[in-house]
Amino acid sequence: MSLREQYRIIKFADFGDERGNLVVIEGDGMDIPFDIKRVFYIYGSDSEVVRGSHANIETEFLLVNVSGTSKVRVDNGYEEEIIELNKPRTGLYLSNMLWKDMYDFSPDSVLLVLASRHYDPDEYIRDYDEYLNIIKRKKS
Numbered sequence: 001m002s003l004r005e006q007y008r009i010i011k012f013a014d015f016g017d018e019r020g021n022l023v024v025i026e027g028d029g030m031d032i033p034f035d036i037k038r039v040f041y042i043y044g045s046d047s048e049v050v051r052g053s054h055a056n057i058e059t060e061f062l063l064v065n066v067s068g069t070s071k072v073r074v075d076n077g078y079e080e081e082i083i084e085l086n087k088p089r090t091g092l093y094l095s096n097m098l099w100k101d102m103y104d105f106s107p108d109s110v111l112l113v114l115a116s117r118h119y120d121p122d123e124y125i126r127d128y129d130e131y132l133n134i135i136k137r138k139k140s
Ligand code: TYD
Pocket: 038, 040, 042, 051, 052, 053, 119
């Protein structure tokens, strides 16, 4: 599968009016392809910090910088791409089995993450060589 099929930029509806903005993300195939099982958010990371650096065997993710900006590097073992997150209305969908790094956090960055699975440390691959071995084994 090409990298382009493994991630997607998704724009969400904004029901903003004179009172302010309201952005809605519905799960279960409505706005994003999965049922949302877990929500977490990352803030207060310095600009030189690199987070993530793992792949997930099962979990799919949706990332939104609801405040500030950050960058996400996605890598499928063959290709890589860097996506900048800088709009509260725009999310990045990531399929499972993608290697990802999050970095270049602005001081006001709040990175909201929606996940398709509950947390399970056993489905994280944190060693890049191990990730590559799994990917290359799958292909052959
Ligand atoms: P980590 O996976 O290093 O976060 P990131 O990939 O965003 O840099 O997680 C940091 C710690 O938080 C680690 O001890 C595991 C824990 N954690 C949970 O318990 N549940 C979760 O959903 C997440 C994302 C992390």
